[in-house]
Amino acid sequence: MKHIYSLVIITLLLTSCGGEKKKNSVENVLESNDLTTIRTKRAELVNEQQALQDQIKLLDQKISEVDTVKHIPLITTLIAKHEVFNHVLEIQGNVTTKNLIVITPEYNGILTHVYVKEGQKVNKGQVLAKIDDGGLSQQLAQLQIQADLAKTTFERQQRLWNQNIGSEIQYLQAKSTYEAQNKAVSQLQQQIAKTTVRAPFSGTIDDVITEQGSVVAAGQSQLMRIINLDNMYIETDVPESYITDVTKGKSVQVDFPVLGKTIETQIRQAGDFINPANRTFKVEVTVPNKDKTIKPNLTARLKINDYTNEEALLIPQSIISENAEGEQYIYVVNDKNTNDEGVATKVIIKTGKTQGDVIEVLEGIKDGAEIVKEGARSIKDKQTVKVINY
Numbered sequence: 001m002k003h004i005y006s007l008v009i010i011t012l013l014l015t016s017c018g019g020e021k022k023k024n025s026v027e028n029v030l031e032s033n034d035l036t037t038i039r040t041k042r043a044e045l046v047n048e049q050q051a052l053q054d055q056i057k058l059l060d061q062k063i064s065e066v067d068t069v070k071h072i073p074l075i076t077t078l079i080a081k082h083e084v085f086n087h088v089l090e091i092q093g094n095v096t097t098k099n100l101i102v103i104t105p106e107y108n109g110i111l112t113h114v115y116v117k118e119g120q121k122v123n124k125g126q127v128l129a130k131i132d133d134g135g136l137s138q139q140l141a142q143l144q145i146q147a148d149l150a151k152t153t154f155e156r157q158q159r160l161w162n163q164n165i166g167s168e169i170q171y172l173q174a175k176s177t178y179e180a181q182n183k184a185v186s187q188l189q190q191q192i193a194k195t196t197v198r199a200p201f202s203g204t205i206d207d208v209i210t211e212q213g214s215v216v217a218a219g220q221s222q223l224m225r226i227i228n229l230d231n232m233y234i235e236t237d238v239p240e241s242y243i244t245d246v247t248k249g250k251s252v253q254v255d256f257p258v259l260g261k262t263i264e265t266q267i268r269q270a271g272d273f274i275n276p277a278n279r280t281f282k283v284e285v286t287v288p289n290k291d292k293t294i295k296p297n298l299t300a301r302l303k304i305n306d307y308t309n310e311e312a313l314l315i316p317q318s319i320i321s322e323n324a325e326g327e328q329y330i331y332v333v334n335d336k337n338t339n340d341e342g343v344a345t346k347v348i349i350k351t352g353k354t355q356g357d358v359i360e361v362l363e364g365i366k367d368g369a370e371i372v373k374e375g376a377r378s379i380k381d382k383q384t385v386k387v388i389n390y
Contacts (some may be wrong), residue, residue, distance in 0.1 A: 072341060072386045075375035077333055078315070082367050085312030085360055087353045088253070088303040089246065093236030095287060095298040099201050099228035102209070105216045106194035107131050111223070114212045122199045122226070129197040129223060131216060136195070140188045147181035154178035194218075203228035227296070232287040233268065234300050237280035245306035246270060252285050253303040259293060267304070307353055313365060314358040319376045320351070331372040331379060332365065333387060340388070344372055346381040 029041040105111075113130040116122060157174035160166045207225040210216060216223065234254065238246050248270050255262045271282035285302060287294055320328050329348050336342030349364030365371065370387075372379065379385055 072384050073375055073379050074388050075333075075344070075379065075385045076373045076389050077370045077387050078373045080313045080315065080361070080365050080367060080369045080371055082311040083314060085307075085309040085314060085353075085355070086305055087307035087355050087360075089238070089242060089306045091236055091238065091302050091304065093234040093283075093285065093300050093302055095232055095294055095300060096235050096296055097228065097232050099203055099231055100225075100296055101200065102225045103128070103197060103200070103223045104219050105131055105197060105221060105223060106218055107133070107191075108218050109134055109195065109216065111210060111212055111214050111216050114208060114210075114224075116205045116208070116224070118205055118208055120205045122203065122205060124199055124202045126199045127196055128199055128205075129212075131195040131197070133192050133195045136188060136192045140185065140192060143181065143185050143188055147178075147185050150174070150178040150181040197223060199226060201226070201228055229289050229292045229294070232289045232294055232296075234285040234287055234302065236283050236285070236302060237275070237278065238270075238283050238304075240274050240279045240281060242306055243270075243274075243281060246283060246304055251305045254285065254287065255301040255303075256294065256298060257301065258298065261293070263288060309352075309360065312352075313361045313367065315361055315371060316357055316373065317354060317359045318357070319371070319373055320349070320359070321376070330365075331376055331381075333370045333372060333385065336370070336387065339386070341384060341386050342370075344379050344381070344383050344385045 026041065026045075029037050032038070109131040111129060112132045114128070115130075116128050122128065154174040154177070157166065157171050161168070161171040203226045205224055206227045209222045209224055214221075246267065248267050250267045252265050252267060253262060254265055265286045265288065267283055268286045269282075269284040274281050283304075315330065319330055321330070322328055327348050328351060329346050331344040332347050333342040334345055347364050350362045352360035352362045354360070372385070375385070
């Protein structure tokens with residue numbers, strides 16, 4: 001009975017406290033619309049807030065005493081090591097060949113015969129077309145008869161002269177007439193030879209431009225186009241600043257975007273003349289073309305190896321910062337302990353050439369240096385850091 005009485009008393013007290021707390025809630029205080037009650041409630045909450053902040057402060061102090069890693073920046077690093085660095089100059093060029101010409105006639109007249117067609121392979125010296133000689137052949141025949149007579153006369157006069165018969169003047173006149181007739185024949189033969197169009201080199205007839213029966217003019221009318229795809233090369237203009245680096249024999253990677261083809265070749269000729277208009281010099285790059293897929297005027301992208309360092313130290317460009325004096329610097333981790341904690345030291349560096357996302361470091365670091373990679377922007381000189389390389 002005594003226990004039951006105690007339980008009843010406790011229940012009444014809890015109910016009373018709960019009711020009192022509910023009665024004193026923010027909602028009820030606001031509903032009361034009583035200024036004094038509202039201010040009293042606010043003061044209670046402010047006191048509770050201050051007490052909580054004091055407790056949080058004590059917890060933070062304890063954390064800082066126990067957790068020594070909290071204020072150490074977390075970084076990743078890379079190890080500098082010597083490696084081969086091939087810098088390339090990227091430039092565009094066009095495929096061309098010296099064995100690509102449009103043939104024009106050397107003689108005026110009617111194109112009487114065309115002996116080849118488009119796509120036909122021809123050899124050097126092969127007859128391609130014939131132009132009417134306008135009667136020169138008949139003139140040559142007449143001159144040849146006169147030349148034969150002059151030859152016979154000269155030979156007879158020479159035999160007489162050798163026997164001391166006749167005068168010297170007769171001998172000299174016969175000789176002069178014979179030589180003059182020979183030169184006349186030779187000159188007319190050369191003139192007639194111009195009526196025959198021959199291939200200047202071995203290749204393929206790419207286009208027959210003038211049809212048979214047309215009247216052609218020397219040096220003006222285009223007869224046909226001939227091309228040889230064996231001796232192909234790429235010609236491009238290189239800025240004058242590379243004149244000591246881009247030289248004959250340097251390796252070149254050539255990419256043909258249209259063909260989806262890449263070849264390795266080299267520079268066959270580098271010009272010595274600087275074009276004053278654009279401050280560039282000409283470069284010719286050999287193009288092997290065994291399968292004949294590379295055509296003249298095809299666009300090519302060149303990567304010319306203009307610089308090589310066998311023991312370069314390369315780092316990402318993104319980790320380099322610059323101070324107010326314009327000096328470039330990075331951070332190097334020294335004195336690292338067993339917990340991978342060390343000191344980040346600022347190091348002034350001198351850089352060289354860039355290629356893609358990396359840059360060559362010429363001065364400031366040595367082989368084996370541990371360089372801050374991720375987190376380099378958020379640390380300071382002489383600051384303790386923790387390396388978390390994965």
